[in-house]
Amino acid sequence: MRVIAKSALRNFRAKHPDAEQPLRAWHSEAKSAAWKSPADVKAKYRSASILQSGRAVFNIGGNKYRLVVKINYSFQIVYIRFMGTHREYDRIDAETI
Numbered sequence: 212m213r214v215i216a217k218s219a220l221r222n223f224r225a226k227h228p229d230a231e232q233p234l235r236a237w238h239s240e241a242k243s244a245a246w247k248s249p250a251d252v253k254a255k256y257r258s259a260s261i262l263q264s265g266r267a268v269f270n271i272g273g274n275k276y277r278l279v280v281k282i283n284y285s286f287q288i289v290y291i292r293f294m295g296t297h298r299e300y301d302r303i304d305a306e307t308i
Contacts, residue, residue, distance in 0.1 A: 212244050212282075216291040223276075223294040233272040234294075241289055248284060262306050266292070279305045 220238060224231045246252050249261040260268040269278040277300040279293035293300070293308050 212241050212246060212287050212289045214238060214241055214289045214291065219291045219294050227276070227296075230272050230276055233276075234278075237269060237271060237278065245287065246282060246284060249282075252282070264306065266306060268300075268305055279303075279308060 217238070220234050224234055240255070244251075244255065246255075249265075249267070252259055252267050253261060256267075256269060258270050258274070262268065265282045265284065267280055267282060269280070270276075271278050271294075274297075276294065276296055278291070279300075281290040281292050282288070283290070293303060293305065295303075
């Protein structure tokens with residue numbers, strides 16, 4: 212998969228250094244993945260939440276942070292839509308962000 216908007220991950224890591232390793236691990240796994248459907252995402256990340264419109268929510272850093280992405284399975288692209296704490300996540304609509 213190609214991950215778009217990696218700068219969002221870099222910016223988040225700068226503010227939350229404890230998220231660096233978990234985000235690097237997620238990014239590495241996502242880059243080498245070849246997800247064809249939401250079922251492929253769930254097979255790898257059982258705790259991920261699959262939303263409408265190709266969106267998925269990943270728990271990062273032992274469920275301390277939330278990462279919302281939009282996945283275009285046909286083109287093998289993952290778009291970073293949101294990265295934040297649980298409190299910040301609670302203030303957004305993950306299906307439209």
